[in-house]
Amino acid sequence: MTQPRRQFLKILAAAAAASAVGPQWAAAARKPIGWRNWSGSQSCQPRARLAPASVAEMQQVIRDSAGPLRPVGAGHSFTALVPTDGDILSLARISGLIDHDADTQQATFYAGTQLSAMGGPLHEVGQALINMPDIDEQVLAGALATGTHGTGAEITGLPAFVTGLELITANGEALWCDAQANPEVFEAARLSLGALGVLSKIRLQNTSPYRSRRESWIADWEETMEQADALASAHRNFEFYYIPFSERCFLHTHDVTDEEKHSTPIHDANEAVNDLKLIRDYLGWSDVLRGLPIKAIAATMDKEVVVEASWLNYASERNVRFNEMEYHLPRENGLAALREVREVLESGHRDVFFPIEVRYVKGDDVWLSPFYQRDCMSIAVHRFFEEDYREYFAAIEPIFRKYGGRPHWGKINTLTANDFAELYPHWGDFKRVRNELDPAGKFLNTYLAQLFGGRT
Secondary structure (H helix, E strand, O other): OOHHHHHHHHHHHHHHHHHHHOHHHHHHHOOOOOEEOOOOOOEEOOOEEEOOOOHHHHHHHHHHOOOOEEEEOOOOOOOOOOOOOOEEEEOOOOOOEEEEEOOOOEEEEEOOOEHHHOHHHHHHOOOEOOOOOOOOOOEHHHHHHOOOOOOEOOOOOHHHHEEEEEEEOOOOOEEEEEOOOOHHHHHHHOOOOOOOOEEEEEEEEOEOOOEEEEEEEEEEHHHHHHHHHHHHHHOOEEEEEEEOOOOEEEEEEEEEEOOOOEEOOOOOHHHHHHHHHHHHHHHOOOHHHHHHHHHHHHHHOOOEEEEEEHHHOOOOOOOOOEEEEEEEEEHHHHHHHHHHHHHHHHHHOOOOOOOEEEEEEOOEOOOOOOOEOOOEEEEEEEEEOOOOOHHHHHHHHHHHHHOOOEEOOOOOOOOOHHHHHHHOOOHHHHHHHHHHHOOOOOOOOHHHHHHHOOOO
């Protein structure tokens, strides 16, 4: 008997044995694969992991699901938006540019498109995203659902760029929404936490392609604090990072330029974070000694300059994993809050080595946007993914709240439904629209049910 035939008979025998033991064995064999987010801080064992290949297939999947059903993107959020023992639905196979309008400079994408896959197609049709975050691995729908933003004192977060969207509701209906068609659903769906339904198509306001000059340099802490607001007003994009225990900041600016593409030598941000961890491990017992190598390295660093197409110049790879808390504070309160955050970090949390990230964002009119009707300074603190973040974040969060901060929807926070109701004037409107679209709570997991009521 030949080897292929023996193998074939073994397969037949195994199949016969499986059918003989009944459906319980078969169910165990089809045990779903677990899900977890990028940092590993959120995880679940869903009933099913679904990945439809078209909008029509997605409609059928949603129609057939008994719920709960949660859409999932790239897993770069740290809050409990996805975990469920029901179904999770990936948009990864529904991606790409659908169409564009040269006159209005708008373009429509499938909701599963990664941000990193948008710049090239837009460039080919004579458009560019107005702004981008510093990580571009997120799926477009997920980035909008959590209020993802870049930096720029005169530039809003991503949800405010949306001019129209298609929402697949709990009964599988495709509902187009914009300022004229279903305007209240549109207002709620631009930033919805995936609690209204699943986005399938998204139309964005863009701009003409542009080249960006990115400059990066090291500056003293007090010098940075004195100049931060002026730098934010003077440059299209501005952000900075405070390096703990160093009295040094790493600053970035972006401006539109007609220069030819070029670049100076660039330091690897991931290597820099690993170096900070190494310094913490060996010298963390002394604040003075810990700061010496950081200051020495900073003194040797020249200004970095990169001139490149905008969509290639914003984001950077983040290979060192972390958990993150980020709050958006009224701009006028930001620097005072930052001073207190630094004091708490360096007086009581000497094991922290991740820099504090500071960005500027213009206010918008999106119902659940943390930037609703106010210009903001965003302050983010991070903790290495293998280390417990809870004590550090618990010490920092009261500062953010004291200064009127609203948390990033995808970043760790401890706020309740009552807290959000006080922070968001349209909280009640959002809940009403949500209940009208999904009265049975198909799109609610435990966390969202606690916020909006309904299925638990």
